[in-house]
Amino acid sequence: MRSHAVETPRVPGHDGAMRTAPGVPPWLAFADRALGLLVAVPAALLVLAEVVLLFWGVCARYAFHDPLVWGDELAAILFLWLAMTGAATALHRSAHMRMTALVNRASDDWRQRWDTVALVATMVFLGLIALPAYAYLKQQWMIVTPALEINDAWRVISILYATGCMLLMCLVKLLARGWRAALAGIVVSAVVVIGLELAGPVLQSLGNLNLLIFFVGVVGFTVLSGMPIAFSFGLAVFSYLALSTAMPLEIVVSRMDEGMSQLLLLAVPMFVFLGLLIEMTGMARAMIGFLASLLGHVRGGLSYVLVGAMYLVSGISGSKAADMAAVAPILFPEMKQRGEKPGELVALLSATGAQTETVPPSIVLITIGSVTGVSISALFTGGLLPGFVLAFALCMLVWWRSRARAPLSATRAGAGVIGKAFIAAIPALALPLVIRFAVVEGIATATEVSTVGIVYAALAGIFIYRRFDLRRLGPMLVETAALSGAILIIIGTATAMAWALTQSGFSHSLATFMEGLPGGAIGFMAVSIVMFVVLGSVLEGIPAIVLFGPLLFPIAREVGIHEVHYAMVVILSMGLGLFSPPFGVGYYGACAVSKIHPDEGVKPIIGYMIALLIGIVVIAAVPWISTGFLPTR
Structure with missing residues (x-):
């Protein structure tokens, strides 16, 4: 499932756009690119490291009967780094979930204003969360991991690192709009923060009415303005706790950490990467080709193929965007004809x-x-x-x-054509069975099994389908990290919001x-x-x-x-x-x-x-x- 409401505030600088945008100073373009590399490179390497670590753990336990006692611990440390650097990469690449239906209906001038509002609101949240993140880091400083015996701060510092990078990214993008827009954004932010701070005593007297103010009013306004949903949730819960309760604000960071650090969620980046891999290796094309040979000649036949192909491909990749991107370019040209x-x-x-x-x-x-x-x-x-x-x-x-x-011009495929298509599709059709078998037989856990699929798909692409482009591997790893980070940080901030709602x-x-x-x-x-x-x-x-x-x-x-x-x-x-x-x-x-x-x-x-x-x-x-x-x- 790729995030479909994708886009951060539309400003120059996403995926290199700032470098060519007219009127943007070269130093801003350089800063934008440098910040992107500071998060994208480690995020991509962390995806690769998690794949290797998890598959190594499967082999060590099942093949060599010598489990890695420290494997889950290291995977958890790397996972939080992956989630946070992936979220920062998503911000740089416009891959965060956003609600843009209303903003896109506005005129160009008003769309720019709303984009600035969303960008400033994102900056406000990132700026406000920085000090609690540092306080949480100091709390975790005394905790030592049991197996590796290293300080837990090395895991938690990823939150502070990514927050700093994202804050600088937003500042660069705001400056790229021109000094007037930047100044207006800063002034508006200051006024809002000061106004809320002054209203604190009044808000504390309102009790649960604050739930309506923050979790309906603040969330509704920021989401409709086009602010990334993750940061909208975070801003609402942070404001609620800071202005209407006496709870320490490190709780927001603590709950975000809790939400993002569940090892079960490590399956998210692994299956996203698997989805990209089956498209790159040609496995998806082979499955669709087989279905088309069976049904392509009947009325609406390719529509049935589309339904079946999405069912099969979804069962492998788990990513809606990967599913649609694998199926539509193959079937739609012929369907239009x-x-x-x-x-x-x-x-x-x-x-x-x-x-x-x-x-x-x-x-x-x-x-x-x-x-x-x-x-x-x-x-x-x-x-x-x-x-x-x-x-x-x-x-x-x-x-x-x-x-x-009327009857279609397409002719019925012969048995020979269907047979060849089936033989070509066998390795691809077997992948869901391989994944299922690995879980049922205890070879791998639900988290680890994705790496079994990744290795299987890579080997099938190299030796069977002869399609494995190493040049695409880096961009695929970055895309995996960005999409996973966009998903995981929503889980983190939504976990904090759910906790606040429960406590209230x-x-x-x-x-x-x-x-x-x-x-x-x-x-x-x-x-x-x-x-x-x-x-x-x-x-x-x-x-x-x-x-x-x-x-x-x-x-x-x-x-x-x-x-x-x-x-x-x-x-x-x-x-x-x-x-x-x-x-x-x-x-x-x-x-x-x-x-x-x-x-x-x-x-x-x-x-x-x-x-x-x-x-x-x-x-x-x-x-x-x-x-x-x-x-x-």
Whole structure:
């Protein structure tokens, strides 16, 4: 799942743009490039180091029966560095999740103003968090790791390093707008901070009304202004604790560290990298070629191939952007030649993105398991059939829409062609089985198994498909780090926000309200579907899961809903919101991948969204679809 609301404030300097922007002083362009290298190079090397370390751990334990007792400890240290340098790389490369639907509708002048507001708000958060990060670093200075016996400060200092780099990046980008914009931004920031500080005594007297002010007002304003969602959450929780409570502010950094440092989440960068690798090695093309040889000659045949290909590729990569980027460029040219309208193509691509949210190893599945305590293996097992049910619903709609079309000119592939395509696709089709076998047989954990897939894909690319471009390896590592950092820092700041909401008593009030809904489990499930469709369109899946998962999953258990069943309904509901226009940012990601204007897909996508909603209702009504293949307790 790549972050679809991607873009930091649109200023010169992302991916080298500042170096060629007119009117930007050379020293600013140099500073921008230097700051990018200071985070991107170590981030890429850390991804590679984690792959090597995890795979080495698998080999040491399973092949040589000599486990690395210090392996998890070193992986945890490197992981926080990867998360923070990756987040800084994402800021430099415009890869943070943002809500840009409203900002993009503004005129150019107002868009620039809102971008400046978002940039300044990001600077405010980074500046305010620096001192608490230093205080937290001093707290961790006395802690020594048990296996490696090194100071935990070497892990935590990554937060301070990345925060400093990101703050300098924002300052460089603000200066690149001109001294007037920079001065105005600094003055506005100072006024806001001073105003809030002066309002502190009043805010402390308001009690839980502050939840509305900070977690609705501040979050709503900053998210709608285009501020990266991660920093919006962080600014809200920091302001809430600083101005309306007496709690030490190091707690914000501590909770961010807790959220980002769960080793289960190390699967996120590993599966992102695997997704990029299968596209680079040609494995995705081989799978799609086989499906096209089977169905390409029937009415709507390539649409069925698109649905099936997204299901298969998603089961390997876990990254929605990687899925769409692997499938669309291969199928869309031929589909257009056969008369498919561009709007229909992007609508179906978006629908398949929502359909495959539960197909393992989905990053959302990994996230939901890490924050709610649900077994990731159970989620992986339970996610296959719900994705298939939605695929069937989409295929039924494809059949209905294509039933009256004239016969296609494409000829049926012969047995020989299908056989050759199948043989070529066997290594690619076997990859999900290899991953599943490694987990079931105890060869690797859910975190480590991604490295087994990476090594398998690399060997298949080198020796079978003869496609392994070493020149692309560096950019792939950087892209993996940036995307992973954008995801992980959202988990960190959302964890801090969820903690603040829990401490305020909001979680207890929410639980009481949800438990009191009429209809028991049915009413709770219906409200959850509606709520997560809305949250999916506004916040995307991961922030919504981290915020509300720990609050709602215990309630689901209380009303008798199986946690895996509830997880599937929640994830698919968020996927429906994520890929539904006008606010669903995943839809715009599909448009960007397919290079089709968003307006063309708005009308065709309505039918697909209705089909998905019907499928979600069926999955919610029939728990067996999600739990039927789970081992009995």
